[in-house]
Each structure stands twice: as C-alpha cells, then as structure tokens.
Amino acid sequence: MLSNLATRDVETLLHPYTHLSNHRRTGPLVLERGEGVHVYDTEGRPYIEGMSGLWCTALGYSNAELVEAARVQMGRLPFTHLFSGRSHDPAIELAETLKELMPVPTAKIFFCSSGSEANDTQVKLAWYYNNALGRPQKKKIIARRKGYHGVTIASASMTGLPANHMDWDLPLPGFLHVSTPHHYRGAEPGESEESYSARLAAELEETILREGPDTVAAFIAEPVMGAGGAILPPKGYFPAIQAVLSRYDVRLIADEVICGFGRLGTWFGAQALDMRPDTISFAKAVTSGYVPLGGISIDPALDEVLIGQSEKLGGFGHGTTYSGHPVACAVAIKAIEIYRRDRVIEGAAEKAPHFQRRLSALADHDIVGEAKGLGLIGGLEIVADKASRRQYEPKAGVAARCVAFAQEEGLIVRFLAGDRVAVCPPLIITPDEIDSLFDRLTRALDRTRDWIRS
Numbered sequence: 044m045l046s047n048l049a050t051r052d053v054e055t056l057l058h059p060y061t062h063l064s065n066h067r068r069t070g071p072l073v074l075e076r077g078e079g080v081h082v083y084d085t086e087g088r089p090y091i092e093g094m095s096g097l098w099c100t101a102l103g104y105s106n107a108e109l110v111e112a113a114r115v116q117m118g119r120l121p122f123t124h125l126f127s128g129r130s131h132d133p134a135i136e137l138a139e140t141l142k143e144l145m146p147v148p149t150a151k152i153f154f155c156s157s158g159s160e161a162n163d164t165q166v167k168l169a170w171y172y173n174n175a176l177g178r179p180q181k182k183k184i185i186a187r188r189k190g191y192h193g194v195t196i197a198s199a200s201m202t203g204l205p206a207n208h209m210d211w212d213l214p215l216p217g218f219l220h221v222s223t224p225h226h227y228r229g230a231e232p233g234e235s236e237e238s239y240s241a242r243l244a245a246e247l248e249e250t251i252l253r254e255g256p257d258t259v260a261a262f263i264a265e266p267v268m269g270a271g272g273a274i275l276p277p278k279g280y281f282p283a284i285q286a287v288l289s290r291y292d293v294r295l296i297a298d299e300v301i302c303g304f305g306r307l308g309t310w311f312g313a314q315a316l317d318m319r320p321d322t323i324s325f326a327k328a329v330t331s332g333y334v335p336l337g338g339i340s341i342d343p344a345l346d347e348v349l350i351g352q353s354e355k356l357g358g359f360g361h362g363t364t365y366s367g368h369p370v371a372c373a374v375a376i377k378a379i380e381i382y383r384r385d386r387v388i389e390g391a392a393e394k395a396p397h398f399q400r401r402l403s404a405l406a407d408h409d410i411v412g413e414a415k416g417l418g419l420i421g422g423l424e425i426v427a428d429k430a431s432r433r434q435y436e437p438k439a440g441v442a443a444r445c446v447a448f449a450q451e452e453g454l455i456v457r458f459l460a461g462d463r464v465a466v467c468p469p470l471i472i473t474p475d476e477i478d479s480l481f482d483r484l485t486r487a488l489d490r491t492r493d494w495i496r497s
C-alpha cells in the first residue's frame with residue numbers, strides 16, 4: 044500500500060533515471076529533512092546519506108551558514124545576470140576565489156547551472172578555439188566507455204553508457220569512446236596497473252592516428268569515474284594519457300563535477316591523480332549541492348582567442364539565464380569559505396585511510412569481487428564467482444537488491460551498471476559514522492548473499 048504522498052508521486056512525476064513500471068509498484072522513498080550526514084523520510088526514519096545526495100552534499104544537511112548565505116542574497120538581489128556587460132559582486136568574488144583555487148592556469152571562469160551544461164560548454168569552446176585558429180576540422184571529442192558527463196545532447200554523446208545513447212541516436216557523429224580504465228575488468232591476467240595504463244594510452248594513440256590528429260579536438264575524463272561504477276584509474280594512467288594528448292595537440296578536459304571540492308582529499312581530483320588538464324568542469328559540491336551551479340575554467344590561450352574573436356564577431360554567443368545566478372554564487376562563496384576555514388578537505392584526506400580500509404575489507408565478503416576507491420569515494424562490485432569474476436545476469440538485479448537492503452538498514456547507497464555499488468558520503472562524516480555506514484553495508488551484503496542462496 045503506497046502512502047498518500049507516494050500515490051501522488053506516481054501519478055504526477057516523471058522521474059529521471061527510474062524504472063518507471065517498478066516505480067509505479069514500489070513508489071518512491073520520500074525524504075523530508077536532513078541534518079549532518081543523515082536524511083529522514085516522512086515517517087521520521089533516519090538514513091546515513093552514503094551518496095551525498097547525488098555525489099554533491101559535501102557539507103552534509105542543514106548547514107545553517109549556507110542557508111543564511113542564500114537568504115541574505117535572496118533579500119539583497121535575488122536575480123540579475125551576466126549578459127551584455129551586466130554583473131554582480133557574488134559572481135565576481137566567486138570567480139576570483141575559483142581562479143585562486145584552480146590547479147591549472149586559469150584566466151576566467153564561466154558559470155552555468157549544471158554539470159551537463161558545463162561539459163556542453165567545453166565542447167562548444169573546444170570547437171570555437173579550433174575554428175578561431177583556422178583549423179575547423181579539428182572537432183572530434185574522445186571520451187571513455189562508462190564515463191559520465193551529463194545528459195544534454197553533446198554531454199550525453201560524451202557519456203559512455205548505453206542507457207544514455209540508445210533511443211536517442213547518440214552519440215552524435217564525431218564523438219568517440221575508448222576503453223574504461225578499470226584494471227579489475229580490463230587487464231589481462233597478470234598485467235600490472237602500469238602496463239595496463241600503457242596499453243590504454245596506446246589504444247588512445249591508435250584512435251587519434253586512425254581518425255587523424257588534425258581532426259581531434261579534446262579528450263574528456265573524470266579523475267575517478269562516478270556514475271560508470273565509481274572506478275579508480277590504474278596507476279600511471281593520466282601521465283600516460285597526457286603524453287599522447289600533448290603529442291597531438293589534443294585538449295584535456297577534466298570533468299571534476301564529482302571529484303572537485305575535496306572528494307579525493309584534494310581540492311580537485313586532478314591533483315590526486317597527477318592529471319594536468321587544460322580546463323576543468325565543476326558543479327555539485329561547489330555549493331555543496333544546496334543550489335544548482337556549474338562552471339568551467341577558461342585557460343589563458345582560450346581566453347586570448349575569445350577576446351580576439353569578439354573583435355571580429357562582435358560577441359560571445361553562449362550562456363543561459365542562470366549563468367552565474369547570484370544566490371548560487373553567494374552559496375558557493377560560503378561553501379568555499381567553510382571548506383577553507385574548517386579544513387574540510389584536509390579532514391577528508393585524514394579520514395580517507397579509515398574509509399578506504401573499511402571499504403577494501405569488503406573485498407573479503409563472499410559476493411564481492413572488487414572494493415576500491417580513493418579519498419571518500421569508492422565502489423564495490425558484486426560477482427557470482429570471485430575466482431573467475433563471473434557476473435550475474437543484469438536482469439537478476441543483485442546490486443539493486445543490495446541497495447534496497449541497505450535502505451532497510453538505514454543507509455542510502457547507489458547501484459550502478461555491472462552490479463556495482465557506489466559509496467560517496469558527505470565530507471563531514473565522522474570516523475564513527477564511517478564505521479556505522481560500513482556496518483550497515485556489510486549487513487546489506489550479508490542479506491544479499493542470503494537472498495541469492497535462498
């Protein structure tokens with residue numbers, strides 16, 4: 044029997060990424076409030092939010108300073124924009140702060156409202172740049188299978204998950220995908236992480252040479268893959284990839300929508316994984332998810348081209364109503380102030396070894412093949428046979444069942460394709476709460492094993 048709210052939900056809402064007929068039957072988990080790392084449903088039941096919502100609420104729930112920053116800006120100037128020379132102080136101050144924080148040379152910041160828009164902007168600007176340099180054919184974009192970059196037409200084309208392509212005739216022509224850098228699944232028996240990285244770099248080089256280096260504009264990668272399965276790249280991956288990209292003058296776009304703002308124990312994931320991108324996409328934790336904001340860093344070479352082109356073309360024709368929304372910028376300024384003042388990111392780095400020890404211990408569980416992560420993010424993979432790494436049929440829905448058991452145990456985690464389960468709690472989680480999270484996840488895995496065997 045669905046509750047009143049659940050019934051109204053199934054009759055009115057089209058939910059993103061949801062099995063719609065199952066949803067009609069089971070109804071949603073309706074959440075009402077949150078505090079610290081906990082969220083509460085309409086019955087008052089608490090859950091550890093082990094996914095930071097959707098990888099974003101780094102400062103947890105009900106942070107009074109973020110609420111106050113939004114309230115004050117709402118009262119002062121709830122809306123203005125950055126079109127045609129208009130500006131406002133929250134956008135200026137936030138751009139200055141982000142310029143300081145960016146781990147790559149950054150001349151300017153472009154704001155938008157989501158990760159998808161940020162990555163779409165990256166594509167447009169890579170094309171714009173090459174058009175301006177008189178090489179309009181240098182337009183192809185290379186991404187990775189299982190990479191996730193969003194749902195707008197260009198960002199979905201870069202996303203490397205079948206669910207984002209089928210039924211929409213995507214990817215668009217000119218968007219290519221190379222292998223997922225997942226040692227557990229992709230390496231040959233006995234192949235070291237370093238040799239596997241070298242092989243992946245060789246595959247990238249072959250792809251660029253086959254397509255023609257003068258046709259390839261950019262390569263996009265998340266430091267740690269999120270929605271594709273919370274997958275950590277093998278050792279030496281980014282330096283090996285980077286060497287190929289520089290040989291053929293291909294831009295590297297770091298999609299830091301999940302890893303940016305502390306997830307890996309560093310301000311940006313690039314810093315943790317020896318990645319030296321030309322530009323960074325960010326969103327989510329820039330406001331701790333409290334209000335939508337995304338953006339990208341503009342490197343000096345691109346900035347020069349943009350200014351030069353405006354002389355010729357008369358303007359830069361890209362942006363949305365909410366690019367640099369003042370309330371979002373005010374909340375982001377406050378979030379960054381808190382990250383700095385309370386040493387939230389250093390704190391995440393300090394807690395990471397404990398988090399990762401508890402995660403990797405799950406690899407000993409009867410049904411877990413791999414359990415691995417970095418900082419305060421990780422993924423585990425449920426397998427039918429640990430020795431051969433054989434997987435269950437996707438239809439068996441084993442990881443989904445595990446996540447449902449976790450929910451009954453008072454823990455929110457997320458299942459992803461390939462029977463993977465992702466964990467990504469708020470950065471403010473305490474060591475005791477980390478223990479509680481993994482105790483609940485262990486019980487969910489035990490129950491999944493018993494369910495499989497029954």
Ligand code: PLP
Nearest residue numbers: 157158159191192193269300301
């Ligand atoms: N890039 C990454 C790495 C993401 O994880 C996401 C969303 O989860 C996106 C881009 C798309 O962001 P949004 O959902 O805000 O459009």
